[in-house]
Amino acid sequence: MIVAQRKPIDEILAMLAGCRRVLVLACGGCVSVCLTGGEKQADILASQLRLAAKARGQEMDAQSDCITRQCDREFFADLKADPAGFDAVLSIACGVGVGYMSELYPAVRVLPGLDTTFYGANVGPGQWQEYCHGCGQCMLAWTGGICPIARCAKSLVNGTCGGTKDGKCEVSPEMDCGWYLIYQKLKAAGRLDELLAIRPPPDWAKDRSGGLRRMSVEELADLGKE
Amino acid sequence: MTNQASDRYVSSLQAALAGGQFVFTGEIGPPKGVSVEKCLHQAEQYLKGRVAAVNVTDIQTAVMRLGSLALSHLLAERGMEPVFQMVTRDRNRLALQSDLLGAYVLGIRNVLALTGDHVSMGDHPQAKCVYDLDSVGLLSAMTMLESGHDLGLDSKGAPNVLEGSPKFFKGCCVTPCTEEVAPQIIKLEKKVAAGAQFVQTQAVYEPEAFDKFMGEVRRRGINAPVMVGIVMLKTVAMGRYMNSSVPGVKVPEATLDRLAKAAKDDRQKVSIEICAELVRAMKPFCQGAHLMTLGWDHCVPEIIRQAT
Ligand code: SF4
Numbered sequence: 001m002i003v004a005q006r007k008p009i010d011e012i013l014a015m016l017a018g019c020r021r022v023l024v025l026a027c028g029g030c031v032s033v034c035l036t037g038g039e040k041q042a043d044i045l046a047s048q049l050r051l052a053a054k055a056r057g058q059e060m061d062a063q064s065d066c067i068t069r070q071c072d073r074e075f076f077a078d079l080k081a082d083p084a085g086f087d088a089v090l091s092i093a094c095g096v097g098v099g100y101m102s103e104l105y106p107a108v109r110v111l112p113g114l115d116t117t118f119y120g121a122n123v124g125p126g127q128w129q130e131y132c133h134g135c136g137q138c139m140l141a142w143t144g145g146i147c148p149i150a151r152c153a154k155s156l157v158n159g160t161c162g163g164t165k166d167g168k169c170e171v172s173p174e175m176d177c178g179w180y181l182i183y184q185k186l187k188a189a190g191r192l193d194e195l196l197a198i199r200p201p202p203d204w205a206k207d208r209s210g211g212l213r214r215m216s217v218e219e220l221a222d223l224g225k226e
Numbered sequence: 227m228t229n230q231a232s233d234r235y236v237s238s239l240q241a242a243l244a245g246g247q248f249v250f251t252g253e254i255g256p257p258k259g260v261s262v263e264k265c266l267h268q269a270e271q272y273l274k275g276r277v278a279a280v281n282v283t284d285i286q287t288a289v290m291r292l293g294s295l296a297l298s299h300l301l302a303e304r305g306m307e308p309v310f311q312m313v314t315r316d317r318n319r320l321a322l323q324s325d326l327l328g329a330y331v332l333g334i335r336n337v338l339a340l341t342g343d344h345v346s347m348g349d350h351p352q353a354k355c356v357y358d359l360d361s362v363g364l365l366s367a368m369t370m371l372e373s374g375h376d377l378g379l380d381s382k383g384a385p386n387v388l389e390g391s392p393k394f395f396k397g398c399c400v401t402p403c404t405e406e407v408a409p410q411i412i413k414l415e416k417k418v419a420a421g422a423q424f425v426q427t428q429a430v431y432e433p434e435a436f437d438k439f440m441g442e443v444r445r446r447g448i449n450a451p452v453m454v455g456i457v458m459l460k461t462v463a464m465g466r467y468m469n470s471s472v473p474g475v476k477v478p479e480a481t482l483d484r485l486a487k488a489a490k491d492d493r494q495k496v497s498i499e500i501c502a503e504l505v506r507a508m509k510p511f512c513q514g515a516h517l518m519t520l521g522w523d524h525c526v527p528e529i530i531r532q533a534t
Contacts, residue, residue, distance in 0.1 A: 153344050154315070154355060158362035159413040161341040162401040162428055165473035171346050183409045195412050198420055201319065201363040201377070 001030035001121070002094040003128045004037060004114035006045075012090065013052055015111050019087035020059065022049060024113065025079075025101075026066035027093035034128055037092035037114055039066035045092065045113065070097025076104060083108045118150075136206030136213065142194045144185030149202070151178030157199040159183075237335035238307050239279040240395040242514075243424060243451040249514030250530055251309060251426075251453060252523070253281040254301075256292035266300055272523040274306050276530055279336055281309040281426075281516065285316060288348025295325055299332045309397065310334045313342025318358035319377050323367055330392035338397040338426060339364040339417070361398060362413070362420045368396050369421035398422035401474035402439035402454075403432055410474075411442055418450050425450050426516045429457035429468070431477045433507035440511040451513035456501050456529075458519045461493070462486045498525050502532030509533075 016022060024046045031037025042064035053060035063086075067075040070093035083089050083105050091098045092113040102110040118130035133150040139157070140147060149155045153171045160179035163170025167184075169177045186192050204210075235241040242249045252273040254265050273280050280301055284294040298308035310329050317325065329337065339361045345353045359367060367377055371392055375385035398417040401410050414425065430436045436454060443452070457475075459465050462485050465477040481500060488496040505515045515533070519525055 153346075154341060154357045154360070156341065156357065156360040158360050158416055160409045161361075162399065162404075162410075163343065163473050164404070164409075166405065170473060171344050179409065180406070183406070187408075192408075192412070195409075196415065198362060198366070198416050200366075201359045204358060 001033055001119070002096070002116060003034050003118050003120045003130075004031050004094045004116040006036050006041070006092070007113055007115055009048060009052070012045075012049075012111075012113055016049070016060075016088060016090065020061060021086045022046075022060060022062045023081065023083060023086045023089045024049070024062060024064045025070070025083075025089050025091045025093070026064065027070040027091070027097050028066055028068045029071070029093070029097075031092065031094055031097075031114065032066075033122070035126075037094070039064075042066055042092055045090070049090075071100050073104065076101070083110075133207075135202065135204075137203055139199075142197070143182045144189060144191070144194075146178060146182045146185060148178055148182060151176070151181065153178075155202075157202060159195055235395075236393045237279070237395045239309065239336050240423070242278045248509055248534070249451075249453065250277045251279045251281060251514065251516045252277040252526055253283065253516065253518045254297070254523070255283045255286055256294060256297045258289065258291040260292065262292065262297065262300060265297070266304060268523040269301060269306060270304055272526050274304070276527055277517070278514075279307040279309045281311055281338065284311040284313045284340070284342065285348075286343075288315065288343045288345045288350065288353075290348070290350055295329055295332075295334075298329065298334050302333050307336065308334055309336040309338050311338045311340060312364060313340045314357055314359050314361060314364050315342035315345065316356055318356055319363075319367060322359060322364060323371060323376050326368060326371055326394070327388075327392060330394070335393070336395045336397065337368060338399065339368070339422070340399055362416050365396055365398060365417055365420035365422050368394050372421075395423055396421050397424045397426055399426050399428065401428040403428070403430055403435045403476055404474035407439055407442070411439075411446060411448075414443065415446060415448055418448050423450055425452045427452065427455040429455045429472075429475045429518070430508065431459075431475070431481055431504065433504065435476075436508050437511050453514035453516045454505070454508045454512045455516050455518065456504055458497055458501055458517070458522055458525065458529075459485060460497060460520065460522065494522070494525065497522075498528050498532065501525075501529045505529070505533035 024042045026039045026042035027037050046062040046064040049062040050060055065080050067078050069075050088109040088111050090111050090113045091101055095116040098110055098112045119132040120128040120130045123129045130150050132147055135149045148157055153169050164177040164180050167180045169175040186194055254269050269280055282294040282298045294311050298310040301308045341361045345351055345355050370377055374388050374391040378386045380386055400414045462482050465482045468475045469477055485496055517526055
């Protein structure tokens, strides 16, 4: 899932300067699971905004709403009110939702309430961790299912650097060394040979360096034409 | 600068290692700024004629400073053979390959391929990490350039052809005294397969551990010459810091004790002795020593004298 964090309230208030009617729009997808962009968070944020405005002697009509997903056109039909009626929509979806809604409603000012951070999984109560970087060339087959692009701080593909210490990364003693994990996993599986192959430099054109990435599934595209 | 280099060898360092003599190299760090005279003068005074080559660090510990290519060139101009250190942290494959060609036309032949410390360890922690290639990739790039091609492909999918190809003496690094040494050796094997012709190690203070490491390296059929890394232990505090914070470096308590017990005026003398003893103890297992004196360049002549 996509993990995102709430922006600091001061940054949100600065974005909303001058706005009187604001819609805080939640998303029922990933960000509700990580408890930053769900319905409840939208209610709380809307009341925070009203209080903050009041504290400065201003009035803000901050309402909240939630749709199933902000990355699919059909769900926008469920909006309780027309977004055009607001000075701004503060979307607390991930950046995909913010961007997609901006495109769907060119005349509406859609602002981000979250910082979208990574693709991760829930690893403990209230804890999410990055597992994938979306590099476009999955190499988990030969790394014991542990991603060196996402989990090595340097995204190295040929094994550990000299900075690993007691299984931790040189960047922080709290961060596991991705290559230490890969090594232990392959060792336990009796597959250390995988590590001996020289891996060519990644094709970063499949990552962000190639510009905007798109995907089309022909069957669906054909259905659309019919 | 390549006076000993012949048709067979591209640099004096390569010739010296091939000649079977025990080889010393030194190291200088470029300044943060443009005042190069001091470090060049130190190198000229204490390293020139005493070491086979002088490493020039590349934006070491991710602290922004003068680049290693420029200082390597200045060393060469003053008759000292540089080892141009190159980290993959700051440049993508276009810039790395281009700088390798640049180094070659400036007369630089020894290149040490390193990953480089993460930017979070330096003084620009917000910088974007590049790591387009890793150290194995950089060594492969050098090998590719030597073959007259680069890493790119032309419209027919064949490697691009160069107008004139360089020739390097290619080095790599390894950490021999880390808790788990097998992953280091696996990576070393790949670096050598990718083209590394000599190896420099991280600091070693434990000759027995190094002996074991070298046994394993040779057992795996890695035959490239290895130069053991000797980092001058200047203070007890520095040793303690390395023990707690520098991965793969362990300074034994006995060594720290020895330095602690020395009278203040004798500390430097004892530091020199420790370096020289380490070199003597490890000489039987390796082909040279890379001396990192961290600014105490004036100690190099005495370390070499005592170690030989
Ligand atoms: S210590 Fe491990 S995770 Fe950190 S950069 Fe080095 S190899 Fe990658």
